[in-house]
Amino acid sequence: MLPEVLLLKEFKGNDAEKLVKKCPVNVFDIEDVGNGEKKAVVSRPRDCTLCRECISGGGEENISLRRVRDHFIFTIESTGALPPEVLFTEAVKILEQKCELLISELS
Ligand code: SF4
Numbered sequence: 001m002l003p004e005v006l007l008l009k010e011f012k013g014n015d016a017e018k019l020v021k022k023c024p025v026n027v028f029d030i031e032d033v034g035n036g037e038k039k040a041v042v043s044r045p046r047d048c049t050l051c052r053e054c055i056s057g058g059g060e061e062n063i064s065l066r067r068v069r070d071h072f073i074f075t076i077e078s079t080g081a082l083p084p085e086v087l088f089t090e091a092v093k094i095l096e097q098k099c100e101l102l103i104s105e106l107s
Contacts, residue, residue, distance in 0.1 A: 001067035003048035007040065009062045016040035022054050046073070 005027055011019045019040045020028045029043040048065070055063050076084040 001069060002071035002073055003045055003050055004064070004066050004068050005042045005045045005048050005054075006064040007042060007062070008064055011040035011062075012037060019054060022056070024051065024053060025049060028054075 016028075016030050016039050020026075020030055025044075025047045027042060027044050027048045028040050030038045031041045033039050050065055050067065052065065055065065074088075076087055078084045078087055082090075
């Protein structure tokens with residue numbers, strides 16, 4: 001499921017740098033907001049493993065971590081015989097056939 005990372009408060013200056021360093025997979029970046037001020041932003045939410053390191057030692061009220069329950073990410077690896085887009089469409093056809101079989105068995 002798609003990870004969702006939301007900052008519920010602004011992390012500026014040292015707080016922003018600490019937050020960026022806490023994340024082992026570099027979900028956060030520091031952005032220049034002008035006037036020499038910098039703040040943390042969520043740049044790569046898809047990379048989040050929900051390890052909860054960013055809220056370790058408190059801070060659960062400042063960062064929201066969850067998985068989006070109706071957004072699924074699939075990874076397709078081809079051995080080279082068929083390109084991934086063909087594998088995907090063939091897999092969907094097979095899944096469709098299985099669903100139809102299940103529905104007919106149920107009725
Ligand atoms: S939960 Fe882990 S991977 Fe996700 S943003 Fe926080 S520290 Fe990074």
